[in-house]
Amino acid sequence: MDLPPHIVNLDGERSARFVDRLARFESPAFTARRARRSEELGAKNDPIVWASAQGVNVTDVDGNRFVDLTSGFGVASLGHRHPEVVAAIHAQSETLLHALGDLHPSDVKINLLEALCEMVPFDARAVLSLNGSDAVETALKTALIHTQRPGIIAFEGGYHGLALGPLATCGYSAAFRAPFEAHLHDHVQFAPWPTALEELDDLAPAIREAGCVIIEPIQGRGGVRPLVAGGLERLRALCEENGTLLIVDEIFTGLGRCGAMHLSEDHADLICFGKALGGGLPISACVGRADVMSSWGHPDGEAIHTGTFFGHPLASAAALASLAVLRRDGLCERAVALGDLFRRELGQRNVATRGQGLMLGVPLSEPGAALHVSRALLSRGYLALPAGAHADVLQLVPPIVMRDETARAFCDALADVLERA
Ligand SMILES: Cc1ncc(COP(=O)(O)O)c(C=O)c1O
Structure with a gap:
């Protein structure tokens, strides 16, 4: 489904009732943030309450129809509820919902592991998990177990998830880390986001000491900031010289979003995938070089890194269907073409x-400006989120299946909003 926005009533009663209940039952960390933002923007009804979604459209509980340029945090690259993903979930639900993870795995989990390992240009082994944070956790643990060196080089502005392991490497915003500082280890060195290749060379001494470097090819939440051209290749060379592992976090950039299944080419030792992988179901993966992954030890030993739901059959089936659709429908190429059209x-x-590709950012001149633009777009029926620690970038990460006309209509709306700002 790819229909234009249709706003019936943004201050609808059903939404208002849900939002009141949200304030009563949700952790105040979330509600307080929403209330603060509503106050700041003079918006009565923030958030909207989703009731259904299909393709590029989201409908709220009052029947307002939106066009989604967030893909639900980058998940719905194939569009919401892609029919083949939904069919795969139905079919899987008729046979097996849950298996014994690493002990007695499901057939569909094995099929997915094979598909993921075939997606990278090296002999690979993979670990499945539930969300992006888990995949990063797997990569960080793998680096430590392989190199025995605790040091990690991460980048200012980087976002890798909020469980304690990944949070230690998050350079996105000090506010996320401050309350948990006591539980965060001090082996992470944050490097400035490079503006020239030579700045990466300056990291050579630190890379020599560290066990791994973790990086996004384009900082997504950090404000859609692409790594300097040739950056991954340069980091790979520096890491290889020193026996340091390069972890490339493709949780947002991967699986078609930026015009390729991943942007790591042959530079990474470990690649993290998540978000779009399950076509809407929670599943993630860390795919690593076989020799690196072999440091986890012999299968006769205890499985010291596992989880009850890792490799969940339903999500594995959805992931296999998503990967098949991405390839069959040429969605990497489509992301490039549609990205060009937006630009x-x-x-x-x-x-x-x-x-x-379809990870685009519109830089705005003032801190907080993206909050206002995003709210103005919402009232016109477009969902787009602010990015950057200072909310000074509007992030555009639409479903790859969006039609040209829909993209053009959005560009008109955005230009108009910006003109009136
Ligand atoms: C690059 C990147 N890594 C990791 C994560 C964390 O993923 P999750 O929120 O699924 O734990 C995100 C989430 O936005 C991300 O963009």
């Missing part, structure tokens, strides 16, 4: 963009 259309309306 061209916005450029013609004097709106600057950065990014690659």
Whole structure:
């Protein structure tokens, strides 16, 4: 489904009732943030309450129809509820919902492991898990177990998930780390996000000491900031010289979003996938070089890194269907073409963009500006989120299946909103 926005009533009663109940029952960490934002923006009804979604459209409990340029945090690359993903989930639910993870695995989990290992240009082994944070956790543990060196080099502005392991490497915002500082280890060195290749060379002494470097090819939540061209290759060379592992976090950038299944080429030792992998179901993976993964030990020993739901059959079936659709429908190529269209259309309306494929950012001049733009777009029926620790970038990560007309109509709306701002 790819229909234009249709706003019936953004201050609808059903939404208001749900939002009141949300305030009563949800942890105040979330509710307080919502209330603060509503106050700041003079918006009565923030958030909207999703009732259904299909393709590029989301409908709320009051029947307002939106066009989603968030893909639900980058998950719905194939569009929401892609029919083949839904069919695979139905079919799997008729046979097996849950197995014994690493002990007695399901057939579908094994099929997915094979598909993921075939996606990378090296002899690989993979660990499945539930969300992005888990995949990063697996990569960090793998690096430590392989190199025996606790040091980690991460980047300012980087976002890798909020469980304690990944949080230690999150350079996105000090506020996320501060309350948990006592539980965060001090082996992480944060490097500035490089603006030139030579700045990576300056990291050579630190890389020599560290066990791993963790990096996103494009910082997504950090404000859609692409790594300098040739950056991964340069890091790979520096890491290889020193026996340090390169972890490339492709949780947001991977699986078609930026025009390829991943942007790591042959530079990574460990690649993390998540978000779009399950087509809407929670599943993630850390795919690593076989010799690195072999450091986990012999299968006769205890499985010291596992989880009850790792490799869940339902999510594995959804992931296999998603990967098949991505390939069959040429969605990597489509992401490039549609990304070009967005850039061209916005450029013609004097709106600057950065990014690659369908991970685009519109830099705005003031901190907080993206919150206002995002709210103005919402009232016109478009969902788009702020990015950057100072909310000064509008993030555009639409479903790859969006039609050209829908993209053009959005560009008109955004240009108009920016003109009136
Ligand atoms: C690059 C990157 N890594 C890791 C994560 C964490 O994923 P999750 O929220 O599924 O734990 C995110 C989430 O936005 C991400 O963008």
